[in-house]
Amino acid sequence: MITLTHFLVVGACLFSTGLYAVLSRRNALLVLVGIELMINAAIVNLVAFGRYDKSLYGGQVFALFAIVLAAAAVAVALAIILNVYKFYKSVNPEDISNLKD
Amino acid sequence: MTELLPHITDKLDHILAGLPMLLPELVLAVAFLATIASGLFVDHHWRNGSYVVTTAGIVLTGIYGALQLALPTVDDLLFGMATMDALGQYVRILTSAVCLLFVLFVKANPGFNAHRKKTSDLYSILLAVHIGLNLMGMATNWLMVFVAIEMVSIGSYLMVGYLSNEARQTEAAMKYVLFGSVCSAVMLYGLSFLYGFTGDLDFTSAAHIRGLAGTAPLLTATALLFVFTGIGFKLSFVPFHFWTPDVYQGAPTPVTAFLSTAPKIAGIALLSRIMYAWPADSAAFQYVQTLVLVSAIATMLLGNLAALRQTNVKRMMAYSSIGHTGFLMMAVLAYSSGEYAILLFYLAVYALMNMGVFILADYIEARTGATNVSEYRGLGKTLPTAFVSFVILLISLTGLPPTAGFIAKLFVFSAVFSNWQLTGNTGMVLLLIVGALTTVLSLFYYFKVPLNAFLRTSEDAREIRPARTYVVVLATLITAAVLLLGIFPGWLVDLF
Numbered sequence: 109m110i111t112l113t114h115f116l117v118v119g120a121c122l123f124s125t126g127l128y129a130v131l132s133r134r135n136a137l138l139v140l141v142g143i144e145l146m147i148n149a150a151i152v153n154l155v156a157f158g159r160y161d162k163s164l165y166g167g168q169v170f171a172l173f174a175i176v177l178a179a180a181a182v183a184v185a186l187a188i189i190l191n192v193y194k195f196y197k198s199v200n201p202e203d204i205s206n207l208k209d
Numbered sequence: 210m211t212e213l214l215p216h217i218t219d220k221l222d223h224i225l226a227g228l229p230m231l232l233p234e235l236v237l238a239v240a241f242l243a244t245i246a247s248g249l250f251v252d253h254h255w256r257n258g259s260y261v262v263t264t265a266g267i268v269l270t271g272i273y274g275a276l277q278l279a280l281p282t283v284d285d286l287l288f289g290m291a292t293m294d295a296l297g298q299y300v301r302i303l304t305s306a307v308c309l310l311f312v313l314f315v316k317a318n319p320g321f322n323a324h325r326k327k328t329s330d331l332y333s334i335l336l337a338v339h340i341g342l343n344l345m346g347m348a349t350n351w352l353m354v355f356v357a358i359e360m361v362s363i364g365s366y367l368m369v370g371y372l373s374n375e376a377r378q379t380e381a382a383m384k385y386v387l388f389g390s391v392c393s394a395v396m397l398y399g400l401s402f403l404y405g406f407t408g409d410l411d412f413t414s415a416a417h418i419r420g421l422a423g424t425a426p427l428l429t430a431t432a433l434l435f436v437f438t439g440i441g442f443k444l445s446f447v448p449f450h451f452w453t454p455d456v457y458q459g460a461p462t463p464v465t466a467f468l469s470t471a472p473k474i475a476g477i478a479l480l481s482r483i484m485y486a487w488p489a490d491s492a493a494f495q496y497v498q499t500l501v502l503v504s505a506i507a508t509m510l511l512g513n514l515a516a517l518r519q520t521n522v523k524r525m526m527a528y529s530s531i532g533h534t535g536f537l538m539m540a541v542l543a544y545s546s547g548e549y550a551i552l553l554f555y556l557a558v559y560a561l562m563n564m565g566v567f568i569l570a571d572y573i574e575a576r577t578g579a580t581n582v583s584e585y586r587g588l589g590k591t592l593p594t595a596f597v598s599f600v601i602l603l604i605s606l607t608g609l610p611p612t613a614g615f616i617a618k619l620f621v622f623s624a625v626f627s628n629w630q631l632t633g634n635t636g637m638v639l640l641l642i643v644g645a646l647t648t649v650l651s652l653f654y655y656f657k658v659p660l661n662a663f664l665r666t667s668e669d670a671r672e673i674r675p676a677r678t679y680v681v682v683l684a685t686l687i688t689a690a691v692l693l694l695g696i697f698p699g700w701l702v703d704l705f
Contacts, residue, residue: 123398130391139387146394153401157408166410167401170352174397177359181393184363185386188370192383195376201387206377207455209515 115156122149136189136199140182147178220288227286230277230293233270233301234340240266241336248329259329263312266336271305274298289411291347296549299705300346300478303557307471308339310564310683314463317677319575321461324372331371338364338471345475349486351400351410354479358396358439361472362389368467369460381459388452392442399435406432413486421493430496437500440483444476446534447507454515457527462574465523466567469530470560473537477556481541481549501538502636506643509535513647516654520581522570525654526563529606532647533559536621539640543624550705551624555617557701558694562605562614565687568680569599575676582657589662591673595681596662598688603655605691608648613694618648 122145129142151171158167189199196204228235243266244259251258283293291297312332315321321328341360348354366389370382404410406429407420421429441449457465484501487494512532519525537559540552572595579585589596605614622641629637694701 143390143394147397150397150401157405161408167404173356181363181390184366188382188386191370191373191379195379204380206380207459
């Protein structure tokens with residue numbers, strides 16, 4: 109029997125993996141992958157909780173919006189990273205540090 | 210699905226009844242499509258096509274927004290997605306004003322004019338962001354909040370990376386997009402838990418408040434902290450401010466001016482809407498109040514202390530705007546629901562001052578190439594009008610009389626003081642002390658500009674390049690407005 113807890117645990121694992129990928133900061137593209145994992149963790153939660161919301165299906169609708177917005181944000185981020193690569197010849201966030209205190 | 214069929218007519222009627230309230234947003238949507246079309250077909254023949262369409266769209270939105278002030282409050286617009294009250298309507302008008310200034314500013318900026326991509330795409334992005342900002346000001350549903358914040362964020366990433374003429378601009382855009390996406394992902398995760406605890410996405414509803422009260426405090430606190438990551442990123446309060454200095458310095462100056470004003474207006478409105486949706490004795494409200502209080506104090510201190518050692522004007526202004534965010538949060542804490550006149554006055558004055566300062570900084574850079582405060586040496590005599598306005602705006606940002614900045618800070622301080630007298634909350638006293646202290650601190654870094662421009666002289670004469678001068682007229686008008694509102698604040702306060 110798969111209960112709500114199982115979904116939440118999967119979500120939490122996905123979120124932690126994503127957060128680790130973001131914080132280790134090896135490569136801008138991997139950071140994006142991490143962000144995507146974090147968003148997916150939230151989507152898993154929303155859909156799992158949405159099962160108990162039979163009248164409005166708020167969770168499912170929210171998940172659809174989140175997927176679309178995540179796709180749009182990633183498209184913009186990839187275009188920007190491409191521009192960064194043109195100037196720095198690297199996508200490692202640690203090499204890209206002209207702006208700092 | 211079939212049991213819902215008989216209700217479809219009712220639902221459609223409800224949506225159609227709500228549409229007149231969204232007239233300003235519909236105008237923006239039409240203008241958005243029109244700028245895309247004019248960028249493709251008209252701009253080859255008539256250079257100003259999309260500029261005129263955008264300006265007309267924004268002005269029309271502002272006018273419709275002002276006309277709607279007469280309408281009664283509607284609480285359940287689009288099935289409780291949004292509420293249409295005076296606060297949301299004033300935010301719409303303020304946002305339109307800021308967007309209009311931004312369009313005029315872009316028109317005068319040499320970087321945007323010389324760019325091969327032209328500006329029509331920038332205008333359409335701006336109009337989309339304007340819709341997002343309007344929605345942010347009136348959202349009462351977490352889904353609407355998330356969609357609005359993402360609309361504003363994605364547009365802002367594009368604006369920062371629009372020119373990508375030099376390495377630093379692309380770097381600023383990359384830092385912004387990565388930091389912003391992480392914050393919105395964390396926020397989404399927090400929202401999923403709030404939904405799970407309450408089973409309702411409308412944060413003003415009774416079910417939501419009951420659900421929050423019935424959950425373990427630690428869980429609610431964690432979920433709310435996650436949600437405030439996303440809002441904190443938009444408002445750039447401590448500890449979510451790391452992106453601000455880099456992005457403000459690297460972005461094209463008009464975009465910096467826009468980012469430091471418009472999203473803050475909408476974000477502060479959203480913050481106060483969320484805070485005052487919950488009853489004052491609920492655990493959730495008290496937690497959020499403490500959270501905002503602590504970060505307001507930290508934001509004021511950090512913003513003003515870090516600004517002291519900056520040399521780049523845009524970076525200095527970035528830290529100064531972080532400090533002002535702290536003040537705005539103080540205004541949010543001080544106002545009890547219904548009396549938002551102080552908050553709106555502060556927002557309007559802050560938007561004017563910041564826009565004016567960035568317009569002048571950009572003009573000075575276009576004329577002389579100076580980007581650091583030390584390079585302003587002796588320029589006060591070369592560009593007298595620009596620097597006199599600059600100094601007056603900085604005096605206003607510090608909060609000294611006879612400017613509007615002084616009146617705005619005075620209102621906030623007296624509201625905080627009377628709140629303390631009513632509630633006896635020690636946090637309010639702390640806010641007052643830190644606020645007064647940081648106001649004095651800010652004098653030291655703002656004073657660097659007149660010090661260099663007027664009191665020091667430079668040995669080598671700078672080459673003065675030609676530039677569009679109408680922005681100076683615009684900046685002078687803004688300065689005059691700031692001075693007049695400082696002497697006659699009633700002109701604006703009585704409107705709210």
